[in-house]
Amino acid sequence: MNAATDAILKLLIVDDSNLIRRRVERSQRFDRLRLVGSAGDGVEAMAAFSRTDPDVVTMDLTMPQMDGIECIRRMVALKPSVRILVISALADKATAIEAMASGANGFLNKPFTERQLNDALAELLR
Template identity: 35%
Template sequence: MEKTVLIVDDTAFMRMTLKNILVSNGYTVVGEGEDGIQAVNLYKKLRPSLVTMDITMPNMDGIKAIKEIIEYDDQAVIIVVSAMGQKALVIDALNAGAKDFVVKPFQPDRIAEALQKINN
């Protein structure tokens, strides 16, 4: 089965960085979103096997977007990729339904580790 991913981050640079890593790990990027609202809409339209989600974004933040996606599909697989590594925010994201939390900046290996974790 094809592994598809939706990348959500408000900066084009970070989307490009994640895209390169995910493609080299066998994923097909089916969509890119710049805020939480786009994330929710694109998830419903594309039903990707994975979502990478930033937290700090305009219009709707990543935590709210995770909650809305999980409410729509409780099997959604979401990994948070955010610079905000404060403990309470990590817990918020995991409670909302994220499967892992990667703190920016990261090495490509850390993303690969998160992918391995969700695939197991």
């Protein structure tokens, strides 16, 4: 554990539901995160990404407008060090693989328990 990994990381939540945002905020792992923005669709997400330069992104894949995979790809291209957790009810494998191949670092299926969220965030912040 060096100082860098203990630093507070900037978080962007991309999900059209506020519920998810608040659940992430309530997570135990949130002590290492600072919410810098949230977005409800892909276009908003890219705007927020450029504006806030987040270190960590949680990303829903089933959104209106731009598709989540494309979003991931663009974010990774802009900032290769960004860590992306897909939080989605996507469930079909090809999409999950596509997300991972596009640069996501993990995924969490909706619905999820507090514990699953904590574990996924811990794995992401490792």
